[in-house]
Amino acid sequence: MTDDRPLASIHSDTLSAQIDPLGAQLYSLKDANGRDLLWNGDPSVWSGRAPLLFPIVGALEDGRYRLGAKTYALAKHGFARRSLFTETGATESSVALRLAASAETQESYPFDFELDLTFSLSGPTLTMAASVRNLGESVMPASFGFHPALRWPLPFDRPRAGHRIRFEKDEPAPIRRINGDGVVVPEGFPTPVMGDRLALADDLFVDDALIFDALKSNRLTYGADDGPQLEIAFPNTPYLGIWTKPGAGFICIEPWHGIADPVGFDGDIRTKPGIFEVAPGSSYAISMSITLRP
Numbered sequence: 001m002t003d004d005r006p007l008a009s010i011h012s013d014t015l016s017a018q019i020d021p022l023g024a025q026l027y028s029l030k031d032a033n034g035r036d037l038l039w040n041g042d043p044s045v046w047s048g049r050a051p052l053l054f055p056i057v058g059a060l061e062d063g064r065y066r067l068g069a070k071t072y073a074l075a076k077h078g079f080a081r082r083s084l085f086t087e088t089g090a091t092e093s094s095v096a097l098r099l100a101a102s103a104e105t106q107e108s109y110p111f112d113f114e115l116d117l118t119f120s121l122s123g124p125t126l127t128m129a130a131s132v133r134n135l136g137e138s139v140m141p142a143s144f145g146f147h148p149a150l151r152w153p154l155p156f157d158r159p160r161a162g163h164r165i166r167f168e169k170d171e172p173a174p175i176r177r178i179n180g181d182g183v184v185v186p187e188g189f190p191t192p193v194m195g196d197r198l199a200l201a202d203d204l205f206v207d208d209a210l211i212f213d214a215l216k217s218n219r220l221t222y223g224a225d226d227g228p229q230l231e232i233a234f235p236n237t238p239y240l241g242i243w244t245k246p247g248a249g250f251i252c253i254e255p256w257h258g259i260a261d262p263v264g265f266d267g268d269i270r271t272k273p274g275i276f277e278v279a280p281g282s283s284y285a286i287s288m289s290i291t292l293r294p
Helices: 102-107
Strands: 007-009 015-020 025-031 064-066 072-074 086-090 093-098 115-120 125-134 138-142 144-146 149-151 162-165 198-199 210-211 219-224 229-233 239-243 250-257 274-279 285-293
Touching: 007 086, 007 093, 015 115, 015 125, 025 125, 064 210, 072 102, 125 138, 125 274, 144 285, 198 274, 210 274, 250 285, 274 285
Parallel strands: none
Antiparallel strands: 007 015, 015 025, 064 072, 086 093, 093 115, 115 125, 125 285, 138 274, 144 250, 149 250, 162 198, 162 219, 210 239, 219 229, 229 285, 239 250
8 A cells, every 4th residue: 555545456376566546557566486576666766666658758848738729738758647547447467447537637638538557467477558548529649658667686686787688679770868858859879789789787877768769679678698587568669768867776668659859849749759649439559568587
């Protein structure tokens, strides 16, 4: 329980997880021996654990966006991570939660939506599936992102310096960076990925996140070469962020369908990079999974 909110608990024969209805945030993920795979949200370092990003990913230029003739204010990463979701179903191995539009959300995002999240465990795999539904009568622009903070190092007695990310494919394209206002600078930067491997080191993150916007891979593995690893699959997100605070005990591996504003962007949100559009009466599905590989 956190702040008097009961956490939803699910389990398989290999993993157990808890989900906080505030933000529908993955709150803990443990292996069969009770070892924590997820960051603990230490507020002295970073209070997040695995926030959900909706209806935008990243920051807006001047904290505002334009929709037609109107302008709206919306905080970085949107409001879902600070909103209370309602549980809509549960079994021993899965739980479903929903955030519906309200008068409060429509002040900053004037659409009638439902955001559904389903967390399910099957053996060594946790699947997090999101569905963005448009209940209104006009096309709805949106972005969505996952932001799980995984332990670095993982709890398997391997050194922090030995951890790396191995992509499904070689990733030679330049990466992107954000400036001090959180918006994407126009130039690309040489990728630190060597072939398909990214050796993790704190100095990679002195200038904030690594942003991949020309990604070839839909999955990766994270961990030490000689220990258990986590396989991360993201079948339908075209962007990936990798981030930590230098020296912190976590690495965030973040599949996104969306990205922060480019520097100076002042167009309609429907033309913002990474936006998807949901037709009236339709929904848009996005998922990721985390699999513990021995």
